[in-house]
Amino acid sequence: MSKSVELYEIIRLIRPVHRRLARAVEAKLDGTGITVGMRAVLEVLQDAGPISVPDLGRVLFLARQQVQLMVNELEKKGMVHRKANPAHKRSPLFAITEAGQAGFGEIRARENDEIDAVSGLFAEEDLRSAQRVLCAMLDHFAEFEDNPDLPRALE
16 A cells, blocks of 8 residues: 555545544533533643733634633633733633542543553654655645635635
């Protein structure tokens, strides 16, 4: 089989894998009051530190309005808090709170069992190769990325 055919088969698997992963994450969130989207926001805040809603939208590739709704819910739950943004008076920065860090840590701990089980099926080189393939595809197709504030419909 040619490399192009092999790559196409990987591409065909991306959507069902993504859907199953989203469902698996959703199952691990059961009872937490956190949605898959809110979990993604917490992860970005954990990794990046304080960030504005528009910047969160860019990182997650979601519309600012969607992210704002999730941030508002997380703020109500005491998992994030707003801070002054020295670069922009009307767009505060949001940071994860200690409660948010603890909650996200519990979520990640729930997920780790599944990740450990699957990662055990592969050699480290397999995983590094898969990561290289996916990163190369992201880079190659970057010109087709939407602006999250002005997404284009798929035709």
